[in-house]
Amino acid sequence: GAGVSQSPSNKVTEKGKDVELRCDPISGHTALYWYRQSLGQGLEFLIYFQGNSAPDKSGLPSDRFSAERTGGSVSTLTIQRTQQEDSAVYLCASSQDRGRIAKNIQYFGAGTRLSVL
C-alpha cells in the first residue's frame, strides 16, 4: 500500500477485556515495529519483527501483551485483560531491511488510540 495502515483508529474498551490492534505495513517492508505513546510522551518500543519472527520483544511490558505477524505482512498486537494504564496510542512502523536494521528509516502509521475505561 501507499503507507502504513492501522486499524481501528480509535478503540474504547472496558477494563478486563481483550483487544486486537492491526497493522498493515508498506508493501515489501520486511521489518515491522510496534511502539506505545502515552499522552505527551515519547515513543516506547514494544516489539520488532523481521519477517514473521520477533528477534526483539524486550519492550513488551507484561505477558498480557503479545504480537504476531503472518505472511511477512500484517501484524496484530493483542492486549489481554486490559488495564487503565494500557490507555495510549499504539503506533506501528515498517522499514526495509538493509544492513543494521535500526539504520533503515521507519515509516509510521497514524496509530490506534486505545482508551480503557
Add this chain to the structure above:
Amino acid sequence: GESVGLHLPTLSVQEGDNSIINCAYSNSASDYFIWYKQESGKGPQFIIDIRSNMDKRQGQRVTVLLNKTVKHLSLQIAATQPGDSAVYFCAEAGYSTLTFGKGTMLLVSP
C-alpha cells in the same frame, strides 16, 4: 539504560523566524540519529537523519548538527512556517530499533 532527551519541551516562534530544537544523547557509541515530526493525530514523519561520521547535514529548510564531543544534536528549521507546528522527536539507533526522546513542541505564530 541509555536515554535520549530534549532540553526544551515547548518552543514558540514567529512565522519566518529560524527555529532550533535541541537534543542530548547519553550513549557515546551511538552512530545514527533521526529527527521525526509528529503532527496532532498523526504518526511520526521522518525529517532528516545523520550518521556519526558527519557533523552537519542539510535538507530542505532543515539542518541537523551533531556535536559528538558534548553528545548534542540539534535541528534547525529555517523560515519557520505555521505548518511546521508539531512535536519534534530525536531518535537514536540501537541495533534493532530506535530510542526516542520525549519530544519538543514547536508552536509557530503567524
